[in-house]
Amino acid sequence: xxxLLALAIGFQTTAGLYLVLRRRTYSVVIGTALLTYAVNxxxxxxxxxxxxxxxxxxxxxxxxxxxxxxxxxxxxIVISFGMTAVVVLIALGAYLESDTxxxxxxxxxxxxxxxxxxxxxxQDPTEPGLERPKGDFG
Numbered sequence: 308x309x310x311l312l313a314l315a316i317g318f319q320t321t322a323g324l325y326l327v328l329r330r331r332t333y334s335v336v337i338g339t340a341l342l343t344y345a346v347n348x349x350x351x352x353x354x355x356x357x358x359x360x361x362x363x364x365x366x367x368x369x370x371x372x373x374x375x376x377x378x379x380x381x382x383x384i385v386i387s388f389g390m391t392a393v394v395v396l397i398a399l400g401a402y403l404e405s406d407t408x409x410x411x412x413x414x415x416x417x418x419x420x421x422x423x424x425x426x427x428x429x430q431d432p433t434e435p436g437l438e439r440p441k442g443d444f445g
Contacts, residue, residue, distance in 0.1 A: 312352050319345035332398040332408045336391065343387040351380045 319341050326338025354376030362374035402408045 308356055309352070312348065312356065316345050316348050316352070319348070330410050332401060332410060335410070336394050336398055339394065340387070340391050343383070343391075347380045347383050347387075350376050350383065352376075 323338045323341030323345060326334045326341065329335065329338070354373040357370065357372050360370050360372045362372055362377070365371075398408070
């Protein structure tokens with residue numbers, strides 16, 4: 308049981324890190340959620356995996372499980388759900404503002420790999436490619 312849980316935590320961590328390192332905003336959001344789930348499983352496993360044991364020690368019980376990691380995981384699930392909703396709304400606002408979900412504002416994967424500070428905003432508007440983002444940028 309412990310080996311299976313360790314493999315699941317390792318797989319979720321690997322997949323989450325892979326997605327966080329991608330260039331699309333929604334991949335980053337999904338990767339962050341996977342990393343959160345991996346941390347929650349790790350916290351839950353730290354409270355001893357035992358079936359049928361009470362969370363409070365009594366004279367009749369032969370052992371007990373630690374209820375603190377369970378409470379921490381429950382709180383972390385609620386907080387991570389709220390933070391994921393906030394990050395999704397921020398990413399949606401950025402997408403609607405710039406018409407792309409690339410973190411470096413590229414339109415297509417085949418375009419030149421430019422530094423975000425060197426993006427040529429003053430190019431011909433009839434030329435396809437990067438355009439000035441919409442909105443007030445200062």
